[in-house]
Amino acid sequence: MEKRTVLFVDDEEKFLNSIKRALFGEPYETLFANSGKEAIEILRQNQVHVIVTDMRMPEMSGLELLKIVKEEYSHIIRMVLSGYMHVSTLLSVVNEEDVFRFITKSSEFTEELKPAIQKAIDYYNHYNKRDKLVKESQ
Numbered sequence: 001m002e003k004r005t006v007l008f009v010d011d012e013e014k015f016l017n018s019i020k021r022a023l024f025g026e027p028y029e030t031l032f033a034n035s036g037k038e039a040i041e042i043l044r045q046n047q048v049h050v051i052v053t054d055m056r057m058p059e060m061s062g063l064e065l066l067k068i069v070k071e072e073y074s075h076i077i078r079m080v081l082s083g084y085m086h087v088s089t090l091l092s093v094v095n096e097e098d099v100f101r102f103i104t105k106s107s108e109f110t111e112e113l114k115p116a117i118q119k120a121i122d123y124y125n126h127y128n129k130r131d132k133l134v135k136e137s138q
Helices: 013-022 038-044 062-072 085-095 110-138
Strands: 005-009 031-034 050-053 077-082 097-105
Touching: 005 038, 005 110, 013 031, 013 097, 031 038, 031 077, 038 050, 038 062, 050 062, 050 110, 062 077, 097 110
Parallel strands: 005 031, 005 050, 050 077, 077 097
Antiparallel strands: none
């Protein structure tokens, strides 16, 4: 099976570096962007299967990024990893942008992040396989 790719988007370089360290050796490719605009450029140039974004970023918020991803790259599984969010905003993002998982930034976020990414990849694989079978049967 083809190796999957996960894109992480956060404006905090230290946080992205901690994700890089935590996910070293995982069975998927990792890409990193410091902004929503950089993430869009990466999406244009790479095949991405899962995106994990922070919500509060300058220039383009995570919500704006998720809307673009949903419209232009609907096959990508969308996740949020954020430390700042009101409950009403969280519910709106999850429901309107079809967010697969919301993970809170905490000192132990990697304990939740690793299995959540694997579940997102499994979910992608399941629906990708189903879509191929449907196309082949037509």
